[in-house]
Amino acid sequence: MMTDPTTPLVEAIDGQLDWDGLFETEAERELEVGSGKGLFLLNAGQRHPEVQFVGIELSRKYARRSAERLARNGLKNVRVVWGDARRLIALQVPDRAVRAVHVYFPDPWWKKRHRKRRIFDAGFVKQVARVLKDQGRLEIATDVESYFEEIRELLRSDACFEERPADDPLQPQHDLDYLTHFERKYRIEGRPIYRARYVRRSGPCSEEPQP
Ligand SMILES: C[S@@+](CC[C@H](N)C(=O)[O-])C[C@H]1O[C@@H](n2cnc3c(N)ncnc32)[C@H](O)[C@@H]1O
Structure with missing residues (x-):
């Protein structure tokens, strides 16, 4: 794992992540999977300075650009991790570490032979249950019915x-007052957006997942 001291970017493409060392202070954490250009992290980080947000993004270009934008806005409570969320969540995020997991507009991988790249499968769902605290939230939005x-x-x-x-969509007050960049694009185009919220039941609820 490498951390660039000038930006909130953490390079974990090698699969190593010092979860406890991401921030110098302790606070409730939320995780975004596939944070893209980082609009959710920016808006959520500004609205909730008391919460620590960690985005995991596979594209180096997007991870770097969003981290630079967070730095320009002076956000100290957000980190962008360049890495593979499936691998990092399974192997590097401790049990019961976050109070919410956000997955917005996950890549649909249309071609049949690429379907196995989709982030959601039974194993991923079990990992989300493992890292969420009791009564923690899983928030989802997609345009793909x-x-x-x-x-x-x-x-x-x-x-x-x-x-x-799920919450009703925001009534945007300005051009970047959207949940994410993809949400902005699709709402402007008038496409339907499907949203869901799940809450993790308290206590043990299924077999422990295998990494
Ligand atoms: C369709 S984009 C949506 C981006 C953002 N959530 C939004 O709504 O604007 C999907 C993003 O997920 C990222 N992604 C895909 N697979 C990933 C993985 N295994 N780990 C982390 N990010 C991933 C892609 O690089 C891309 O930036």
Whole structure:
């Protein structure tokens, strides 16, 4: 793992991540999977300075650019990790470490032979249950109805999760007042967006996942 002291960027593409050392202070943490250009991290970090946000992004270009933007805005409570979220969550994030996991507009990987690259599968859902605190939230949004239904089916068949109503979309007050960049793009285009919230049931709820 490498940390650049001038930006909130943490390079963990080698699969190593010092989770406890990400911040110098202790606070509740939330995790975003596939943070892209970083709009969620920027807006959430500004609205909730008392919370620590960690985004994991596979694209180096996006991870770096979003980290630079966070630094320009002086945000001290956000880190962008350049790495593979599936691997890092499974192997580097401790049990019960976060109060929310956000997954917005995960890549749908349309081609059949690429489907195995989708972030959501039963193993990923088990890892999310492992890292969430009791009553922690899993927040999801996508424009792909068929993927959304698959995700709901996965979560319905996992005893750890209970579905709850998702928040209504924000009424944007300015051009960047959206959940994420993809949300902004699709709302402007008028595409339907499917949203869901799940809460992790308290206590043990399924077998411990294998990394
Ligand atoms: C469609 S984009 C959405 C970006 C952002 N969430 C948004 O809504 O604007 C999906 C993002 O997930 C990232 N991604 C895909 N697989 C990933 C993985 N295994 N770990 C971390 N990021 C991943 C991609 O690089 C891309 O930036």
